[in-house]
Amino acid sequence: MGRLDVRARTHLDSTVCYIAREDRPQEQVTIRELSLSGALVDGLSTQLSEIFAIRPVLPGSGEVELLAKLVRQGKTGAAIRLFYSDHDTMQALWVHIRDNLSEENSCPYCGHPDGSREGSCDKCNLYLNFAKNNYLERHIENTFAQRLNIRLSRLNLEHIQKIIHFVDSKLLKIQHRSPDKEFVGTSEGMLSVFSMIRKVAPTEMSVLLLGESGTGKELTAKSLHHLSTRRDGPFVAVNCAAIPETLLEAELFGYEKGAFTGAYATKKGKFESADGGTLFLDEIGDLPASLQAKLLRFLEDRLVQPVGSAHSRKIDVRIVAATNCDLQRAITQGHFRTDLFYRLNSFTIKLPPLRERGEDKVRLAKYFLEKFSCSENRSMEFSDDALDAIRNHSWPGNVRELENKVRRGFLMAAGTVVDPEEMELARYEDPGVGAVDCKSGPVRKDQVIKVLEQNDYVIARAARQLNISRPSMYALIKKHGINRGDMK
Ligand SMILES: Nc1ncnc2c1ncn2[C@@H]1O[C@H](COP(=O)(O)OP(=O)(O)OP(=O)(O)O)[C@@H](O)[C@H]1O
Ligand SMILES: [Mg+2]
The missing domain is CATH 1.10.8.60 (Helicase, Ruva Protein; domain 3)
Structure with a gap:
């Protein structure tokens, strides 16, 4: 690979200051070669790993200050790396480099014989239009991924995982546990659901969501949409059980003016409204047989034909379907098409009951x-x-x-x-109370007070001594009318 910065020969008188060591005198050095990322310097006496300030005097813009670090000392001078704290200094340095570039007829990055300073190099693809005002921005953008790659190749797996975690949690603020902060859960079942959502969301696969009523199927469908590349497109939800069978086809596929009595104007269906996004078909188990066939056709060729129209239209929609009924049973009973089930079932997420x-x-x-x-x-x-x-x-x-x-x-x-x-929830009565009562009879008020006193009125400790749960301990205290103000 060629270099990522162009170098210019120069002769820049510069002052070097040792920031952390005020006792050390300034040095006068000369920069002989300069690029945006580093320089070759004569007369430098610094040690490796020491950070110092270097102040070259640039013809035109005067003295600028950069931080620097020694990379190596050699017979030909010291190679140093430069760090910038502001864009203006970088720009001033770039202007000096550009004005001092040799007039070679080759790419200054990779040496490819391409003398034109228009567009990008045919070989290394780096931008060569040095005269453009936006050169610096484009160059930095251009080489960013390559600079990152060079560094990445020196890292081990552990470093890389740390970086990904840092980028996700600090820069992109991605929650690792659930797909979004409103989707709560850290139980094993839900972590597995979140992991499936993250895996399948970026794909184009149809997804079938199964789970009892109120387990979060719609929330899952929305997460799938938000984590997909379609997130800027529409999310359209249709409850197949809530719309009468006679209207559902028109609702889903749209209709042409005059297609049936009452069709006064052409209307878009939900498929079309969801174009470029996600269509969530809720209660798919209630989809009438005729529409099951139409949905199957859509999944096969992605074409939608509005009611009363002779033409089909190509629609780009991802289908997420959900049901809380047993589709296998519906198939055995002949209410649901097997072929549609297998189409939809290519990726299934089952929401565990609470x-x-x-x-x-x-x-x-x-x-x-x-x-x-x-x-x-x-x-x-x-x-x-x-x-x-x-x-x-x-x-x-x-x-x-x-x-x-x-x-x-x-x-x-x-x-x-x-x-x-x-x-409106029943208080939980710990069966442990009954067990204690059965064995040794009911615990008397004076016994309870004694145990409480022995345990400094710390309920949890008293409960442990009586071998009952905390709620049972509270129940005993309440039953005997012991003043709760004394408790810790
Ligand atoms: N894990 C969760 N974290 C936070 N809120 C949740 C979670 N799961 C469900 N909810 C909330 O519970 C309610 C019911 O969820 P949702 O509508 O997604 O369930 P559903 O499976 O589609 O229900 P139904 O079968 O009745 O249509 C919603 O208000 C939803 O935001
Ligand atoms: Mg729902």
Whole structure:
């Protein structure tokens, strides 16, 4: 590979100052060769790894200051690397280099015999129009990837992973855990969902989303869209179960004026509205047989024919479909076409039900409470009992049900703490209490107080001594009317 900067012969008197060592006297040196990234200097006595300032006097612009570091000392002089703190200095140096370039009829980067200073070199492709005002910007842009590559080739895998992490998290602010900050989850099931979303989003594959009602299928479809190259195109959602069968075809594929009674004007269908973007077909299991055939045709040739039109139109749409019904069963019962199923099923993401997401239940509940609190400028939290109730509820309605319960709790709580009752959730009764009661009879009030005193009224420790859970300990305290003001 050739060089990435052009070099000019020159004779620049310069002063060198040792920034970190004020006691060291200044030196007078001469720059004999100069490029944007470095120089060859006579008379320099510095050590390797020392950073110093060099101040060449440029004819025309006067003295400029750059930071520099020694790369090597040789018989022909010292090679130094230059660092810039501002663009003006770089520009001034470039003007000096440009004015002192030799008049050779070859590319000054790679030596290719191309004397013209128009456009880019045929061999190394670097920009040669030195006279242009924007030369410097173009040159830096041009060589950026190559400079990066040179450095990358010296790194090991661990360095590269650190850099990717830095770029993602600090510069691009990409969340590693979920595709976006509104998609909450760190349970094993959800991490696997996020990883699948990230893998399939940038492709053109159709995706089928399966999962119980309220598990986040629509949220997943939106994430797929936002992480795809279609993110600037439209995201159009159609609920196939919500539109009467007779209207669905016109709604999806559009119609021509006069196609049927009431078609007063030509209307675009959802496919066309989603052109260049993503079409989310929700409740795909409810798509009538005639439209299943039409959708299959679309997936095969990407053509859309509006109702009443003799012509088809090519549409560029990615299909994401979702259902909470058992498509395999619908196939066996003859309600869903096998060929369409296999077309859509090429990549399937199954959203786990909330009851299988462990502590995500609590994470989601806290996320929703914070969201509602922020929108109303209030600060709310859950009581320990509320968190236990959330953990132990069976959540048939999944995330949507959780969101609704939290919203209710947020609205109903009188103070700043949400209790289970305010979310209409049953308090969790730890079976452990029964077990203790069965073995040794009910724990008396004086026993409870004694254990509390022994444990400095720290509930968790007292509960441990009685071999019961914290909620059970609270239940005992409440049952005996012990003053909670004394507790820690
Ligand atoms: N992991 C999650 N993080 C944050 N919010 C979520 C998550 N999953 C779902 N939600 C929220 O829960 C609600 C229901 O989600 P969504 O509409 O995507 O579910 P769905 O599977 O399409 O439901 P349905 O089958 O009823 O159409 C939405 O308000 C959504 O924003
Ligand atoms: Mg939905």
